Amino acid sequence: xxxxxxxxxxxxxxxxxxxxxxxxxxxxxxxxxxxxxxxxxxxxxxxxxxxxxxxxxxxxxxxxxxxxxxxxxxxxxxxxxxxxxxxxxxxxxxxxxxxxxxxxxxxxxxxxxxxxxxxxxxxxxxxxxxxxxxxxxxxxxxxxxxxxxxxxxxxxxxxxxxxxxxxxxxxxxxxxxxxxxxxxxxxxxxxxxxxxxxxxxxxxxxxxxxxxxxxxxxxxxxxxxxxxxxxxxxxxxxxxxxxxxxxxxxxxxxxxxxxxxxxxxxxxxxxxxxxxxxxxxxxxxxxxxxxxxxxxxxxxxxxxxxxxxxxxxxxxxxxxxxxxxxxxxxxxxxxxxxxxxxxxxxxxxxxxxxxxxxxxxxxxxxxxxxxxxxxxxxxxxxxxxxxxxxxxxxxxxxxxxxxxxxxxxxxxxxxxxxxxxxxxxxxxxxxxxxxxxxxxxxxxxxxxxxxxxxxxxxxxxxxxxxxxxxxxxxxxxxxxxxxxxxxxxxxxxxxxxxxxxxxxxxxxxxxxxxxxxxxxxxxxxxxxxxxxxxxxxxxxxxxxxxxxxxxxxxxxxxxxxxxxxxxxxxxxxxxxxxxxxxxxxxxxxxxxxxxxxxxxxxxxxxxxxxxxxxxxxxxxxxxxxxxxxxxxxxxxxxxxxxxxxxxxxxxxxxxxxxxxxxxxxxxxxxxxxxxxxxxxxxxxxxxxxxxxxxxxxxxxxxxxxxxxxxxxxxxxxxxxxxxxxxxxxxxxxxxxxxxxxxxxxxxxxxxxxxxxxxxxxxxxxxxxx
Numbered sequence: 001x002x003x004x005x006x007x008x009x010x011x012x013x014x015x016x017x018x019x020x021x022x023x024x025x026x027x028x029x030x031x032x033x034x035x036x037x038x039x040x041x042x043x044x045x046x047x048x049x050x051x052x053x054x055x056x057x058x059x060x061x062x063x064x065x066x067x068x069x070x071x072x073x074x075x076x077x078x079x080x081x082x083x084x085x086x087x088x089x090x091x092x093x094x095x096x097x098x099x100x101x102x103x104x105x106x107x108x109x110x111x112x113x114x115x116x117x118x119x120x121x122x123x124x125x126x127x128x129x130x131x132x133x134x135x136x137x138x139x140x141x142x143x144x145x146x147x148x149x150x151x152x153x154x155x156x157x158x159x160x161x162x163x164x165x166x167x168x169x170x171x172x173x174x175x176x177x178x179x180x181x182x183x184x185x186x187x188x189x190x191x192x193x194x195x196x197x198x199x200x201x202x203x204x205x206x207x208x209x210x211x212x213x214x215x216x217x218x219x220x221x222x223x224x225x226x227x228x229x230x231x232x233x234x235x236x237x238x239x240x241x242x243x244x245x246x247x248x249x250x251x252x253x254x255x256x257x258x259x260x261x262x263x264x265x266x267x268x269x270x271x272x273x274x275x276x277x278x279x280x281x282x283x284x285x286x287x288x289x290x291x292x293x294x295x296x297x298x299x300x301x302x303x304x305x306x307x308x309x310x311x312x313x314x315x316x317x318x319x320x321x322x323x324x325x326x327x328x329x330x331x332x333x334x335x336x337x338x339x340x341x342x343x344x345x346x347x348x349x350x351x352x353x354x355x356x357x358x359x360x361x362x363x364x365x366x367x368x369x370x371x372x373x374x375x376x377x378x379x380x381x382x383x384x385x386x387x388x389x390x391x392x393x394x395x396x397x398x399x400x401x402x403x404x405x406x407x408x409x410x411x412x413x414x415x416x417x418x419x420x421x422x423x424x425x426x427x428x429x430x431x432x433x434x435x436x437x438x439x440x441x442x443x444x445x446x447x448x449x450x451x452x453x454x455x456x457x458x459x460x461x462x463x464x465x466x467x468x469x470x471x472x473x474x475x476x477x478x479x480x481x482x483x484x485x486x487x488x489x490x491x492x493x494x495x496x497x498x499x500x501x502x503x504x505x506x507x508x509x510x511x512x513x514x515x516x517x518x519x520x521x522x523x524x525x526x527x528x529x530x531x532x533x534x535x536x537x538x539x540x541x542x543x544x545x546x547x548x549x550x551x552x553x554x555x556x557x558x559x560x561x562x563x564x565x566x567x568x569x570x571x572x573x574x575x576x577x578x579x580x581x582x583x584x585x586x587x588x589x590x591x592x593x594x595x596x597x598x599x600x601x602x603x604x605x606x607x608x609x610x611x612x613x614x615x616x617x618x619x620x621x622x623x624x625x626x627x628x629x630x631x632x633x634x635x636x637x638x639x640x641x642x643x644x645x646x647x648x649x650x651x652x653x654x655x656x657x658x659x660x661x662x663x664x665x666x667x668x669x670x671x672x673x674x675x676x677x678x679x680x681x682x683x684x685x686x687x688x689x690x691x692x693x694x695x696x697x698x699x700x701x702x703x704x705x706x707x708x709x710x711x712x713x714x715x716x717x718x719x720x721x722x723x724x725x726x727x728x729x730x731x732x733x734x735x736x737x738x739x740x741x742x743x744x745x746x747x748x749x750x751x752x753x754x755x756x757x758x759x760x761x762x763x764x765x766x767x768x769x
Contacts, residue, residue, distance in 0.1 A: 018062050018081060020044045024088070025135050026100030031158065034136050035100060050139055051157040068092070072156050109137050110384075112144035116184030117191055117208040120145040120215045125176070125322050128168040133274055139164075147209050147216030159222070166225040167217070173197055173232045174204055176324040181208075184215060198329035200235035204228060260285060262359040265336035265348040266326040272362070273321060276312060283308075291351060294364040296491050298560045306484055309393045310370040311362065314339070314346065317380045335363070343376045344369025371486060375412055395484035420483050424493075427479035434475055435468035462511045469504025473497045498559045502552045509548040517541040542620055601648045604717065608647040609636055615717060629718060654688030654712030655721040661732070662704030664744040672697065675741050676707055682735055686728045688714040704744030 024035040026048070035055065037046035042059045044066065055077065057066015062081040068074060077098060079090035090098040110126065113119035127142025139161070146164055148155055155163070174195040182191045189210040196203050207218040220228075259267035272289040275282030287304045290311075295303050315321065318339045327336055335349035347363045392400070402419045403410045409419040416424075476497035480490055520537045601607050605616050607626065612634050614626030624641055626634045649655070661679070663672060676695050683693035691712035698708035709732075713724035736743060 018059055019085065020059065020064060020079075020081065022105070023103040023137070024100040025103050025137070026098065028092070028098040029096040031161070032136050034103065034139075050136070050143075050161060053157075064088075064090075070157065103135065103137065109140050112141050114145055114214045114216060117187075117193070117215050118178055118181040118183065120208065120217055121176070121181055121193075121206070122178055122320070122322065124217055125168075125171065125324050126320065128164070129323055132168075133277075142168075145216055146219050147211065148219055149209060149211050149216075150218055160219075163219045163222055163225060166222060166229065167219055170204060170225055170228050170232065171195070171206070171324055173229075173236070173328070174324065175327055176322075178322070178325060184210070197232050197235060198327055199331050200232075202232055202235045204232070262289060262361065263330040264328040264332075265338075265360050266323050266328040268348050268360040268362070269315075269321070269326055269338070270323050272308070273312065273315065288359075289361055290367060291349075291361040291364050292367070294368070296487060299487060299491050299494055302481055302494070303487055303490070305393065306395060307367050307370055309396055310374050311346070311366075313396070314370065314373050314377065316382045317377050318346070318383070320383045336360075341373055341376060343372040346373075378410070394482060398482065399484070415486055415489055420485060423479070423483055424485070424489075427476065427483075431472045431475040431479075435471040438471050439464040439468040462514070463508060466504045466507035466511060469500045469507060471504075473499070473501025473504060477501065495560055499556060502555050502559075506548050506552045510545055513541045513544050513548075600646045606649040606717065608649065609641060609644050612636065654691050655715045655724070657709070657711045657713055657721075657725060657728070659709040659711070659729075659732075660698065661707040661709065661736075662701060662744045663707060664742045665703075665705060667705065667741060671739065671741065672705065672707075675736070675739055678735055678739065679707065679709060679732060682731050683709055683711045683728065686711065686713060686724060686731075688712045701744075703746045 033048035124145035130138030275286035680695040693711040
């Protein structure tokens, strides 16, 4: 069943793809034309009017086999339709290629107007500009505006096309003012217009002839056109273009991107308008046509596309753009004024780029006046035949919807339009509400108390404010980027949004570092120090926070387009003063690096540094904290630690304990010896591994025989040492009691000697015998 369904699906797909009906933009070795094909069953018939040609054939699968015929030529063809049915590849009977792509069913080709010489010239130029920029179907506008009536014999179709292209190449290098063309009512059946190539003084005469009330441009011979084109290009010293044009027929082989150099007002305006149909690459070329030197660099990426859309909408309303009416003299120094209005002007002027190239661009004054100009002419419909060359931007689509609701909302109220103020107020009210809601969501709902539940709840609660800042900043940035606000409002609002967003991000990093480092530090209390190093965790956390702050500063500087050159120059000038003022801080930082590299101690070790002794509590980037026996917290700069000798008692095999056991003098020697041996056995049971104790009679004291015990107890902390000493002393006390050994205590015997009464001194005052 499945193979059958698959076969049916493939068959239906192949059938759908084999439909040749439609309009095709096709080209072959030495020509191009639009094919209009109609398929009926397996038969296909079509025409390409540009050459008065006819195609007929049959279809088998996706292959069309048939014939082509023109008034003076013909042959066979084989076309193969691509799987997506949008293109075809083919060959003719002599092996030359013939390819094509499907065109949209709808066409915006304007009908040629030939009621007078001016209309004929405008139709021809508009049509040929369309051929160059859009497609071959615009020949339908250009060719009817030409006349070959003065030729000795009617030329073949291919000759008409080639001469039409050659004439356009000539006229495209001149400045044409349509209002200088004589009106039909003022002339008979013949008239002419002299056009000039700016900057060279070369001229070209354009002749017009009327037949039966239809005016057309008289097309000179191909030899005459080639001679004129050579003269114009030589005058401009453009040998490369001359060679390319003379070596080809028609538009193939020209330099299509030459105007992207922006070397004249015509090149700049044309590059600007064509860019809207070329996607991302076109947007880059559009921005190159705008002098953005007075636009805040921080918002240039957002402001440039908006200004370009305003300018495009204005140009489409000002009038029909015929490139040949715009000056193309690359050597001119005079700005070109395209449009003048009380609210502003559209001017293209020469200038230099940052790289030192001379280009023509729309002036800063033009860009500053665009909003006012657009507001003044918004109600004017697009000029006849205007092509937007791409869809409208999101801002203009949104503005159109607002205007459909209420035209009063798009009227300016101060710096912005009314609807923009309302949307901004809504945005500023919505951002805090979202921030509060998402901040509570980040903190999480209350949960029953359990092991670690309180700690987890506190960790989530610390994310509340960073999340709120991120939400406020992100909402503000998203909103203002869609409202099309003027730079004076957009720049500060964007700056506030960016700072809030970055600050929230840094806060979240701080909280995350604290949470992760806290858990790792907690794990280090129970894990092997080699696996989890608490000093490494502490220093890494500090470095991560510093990096987060530095990254935030760089991001804010980049977003606000702060001048890095000035900042670096300031650092260079003030670097010495900064180094002197911050030398202690820098020394402490490097001291922490030394501690990190040498690892002289870790958290919990008992260390002595100079006259300070205590347990290591915390190691930071600036200082290390010790807890002394008096429970005081001593903070020692890391620079001092790096220079001082560190006595790490935490790395001892044990804590040394020196005991003097005072035994009474009456203890027999054999008992004393047995007691010392038993004390050594007890001490060995309590001593650290690899550190045997030493026990023996040490000295005859004032009131006792002293037995000295030197033992290393397995303890790292003061608390562990205290507990180990307690156990050892109690066991020694029990041993002495068991063996009948008595500990001596200091005693003093006072001998009193009596004195005879008669020998008593008599000189003592106040004493009677």
